[in-house]
Amino acid sequence: MxxxxxxxxxxxxxxxxxxxxxxxxxVLAVVSSAFIGASFIFKKKGLKRAGSSGxxxxxxxxxxxxxxxxxxxxxxxxxxxxxxxxAYIFAPAVLVTPLGALSIIVSAVLAHFILRERLQKMGxxxxxxxxxxxxxxxxHAPAERTPSSVEQIWYLAVQPAFLLYTVAAIAVxxxxxxxxxxxxxxxxxxxxxxxxxxxxxxxxxxxxxxGIAIKLTLxxxxxxGYFQTWIFAMVAVTCIIIQLNYLNKALDTFNTAIVSPIYxxxxxxxxxxxxxxxxxxxxxxxxxxxxxxxxxxxxxxSGTTVLHSTxxxxxxxxxxxxxxxxxxxxxxxxxxxxxxxxxGDDLLSGDFVAVVRxxxxx
Numbered sequence: 001m002x003x004x005x006x007x008x009x010x011x012x013x014x015x016x017x018x019x020x021x022x023x024x025x026x027v028l029a030v031v032s033s034a035f036i037g038a039s040f041i042f043k044k045k046g047l048k049r050a051g052s053s054g055x056x057x058x059x060x061x062x063x064x065x066x067x068x069x070x071x072x073x074x075x076x077x078x079x080x081x082x083x084x085x086x087a088y089i090f091a092p093a094v095l096v097t098p099l100g101a102l103s104i105i106v107s108a109v110l111a112h113f114i115l116r117e118r119l120q121k122m123g124x125x126x127x128x129x130x131x132x133x134x135x136x137x138x139x140h141a142p143a144e145r146t147p148s149s150v151e152q153i154w155y156l157a158v159q160p161a162f163l164l165y166t167v168a169a170i171a172v173x174x175x176x177x178x179x180x181x182x183x184x185x186x187x188x189x190x191x192x193x194x195x196x197x198x199x200x201x202x203x204x205x206x207x208x209x210x211g212i213a214i215k216l217t218l219x220x221x222x223x224x225g226y227f228q229t230w231i232f233a234m235v236a237v238t239c240i241i242i243q244l245n246y247l248n249k250a251l252d253t254f255n256t257a258i259v260s261p262i263y264x265x266x267x268x269x270x271x272x273x274x275x276x277x278x279x280x281x282x283x284x285x286x287x288x289x290x291x292x293x294x295x296x297x298x299x300x301x302s303g304t305t306v307l308h309s310t311x312x313x314x315x316x317x318x319x320x321x322x323x324x325x326x327x328x329x330x331x332x333x334x335x336x337x338x339x340x341x342x343x344g345d346d347l348l349s350g351d352f353v354a355v356v357r358x359x360x361x362x
Contacts, residue, residue, distance in 0.1 A: 025091020026138055028083045029099035035080030037106025039073045040251065040260060041114050046070025047252045064248070089211035093204060093275035094282070094293065095141035097268050101130040101300045107260045108307060117255060122306055126261075129303025136296030140289045142281055146212060149221070153209045154228040162278045169198045169270075173242075185249065189258060192250035197266035199239045199246075201274040206236035208279075261304035272297070 046069035064070045087096045105127045112119035176195050185191045209232040213223035223229050250259050
């Protein structure tokens, strides 16, 4: 099978066209980020309403499917993902994926006003760092090099290096889903988001392959007859379903402002790694451009970290009807004509009827 070959030097006109394609990819990625950032808020509101009247998504419930707000969020996310899908057709993953940081800014700002999840001054600094880092990446990103058929993309996908990445990603995801998720998914945010991010990197590779196939088909080179096109489509659908399931669990269990930046950082890192292995995005770039892109990416990650550090985590709902008093409360009891002073976990007899009066805190 013919290996995928890219010319080392391209005519000036071709380079200009590639730069135009990159610009289209950037615009679509920005629009995508705006819709996806807003979708987090709508879905979070829907999940909260569903949790107040039925089984929460975090514990396996699906009552959120009856919430209009969740569906608005879902439709908004689909619009954003479609824009993102088209962006991957025009621009390389190393350019499109980091721009997802803008969705964090949209999500954080909307969460501040709608969900009352306060955005502090350091959070604003985090947003600025995300914008600066994204700008650096856009200015130094490589031009997209479009394969001429799905067969060429398949050749890239079955390289030993990418096959090793795929097998490792699937194995780690299965361990997280079957072993870690039932045991600590409700207390450790990294479980759900690791699954989303690992599977998400495979989703992007499949979506990019499908996007290129659609683009070539619209140009008159029909790709529907290749079985590889349908394999990429099945992989993409499967991965998207898994991602949505575990993202809903994460959103229902943890604070939106924590979910967004951590998910972005992990997803972006793994996607850039997968794309570098499969599509060789950095091949032919100068060392200075690669260094600039890495610096921009580190800046974006720093911004998400700062934003994350300024926000608190949602407290999981307490299944108990009553919450025990703090061990640092002194209280007086009076009952059965007896008066006593107790502290912390001092126990009373089972037949002692008392009126508890909080005295003071220390």
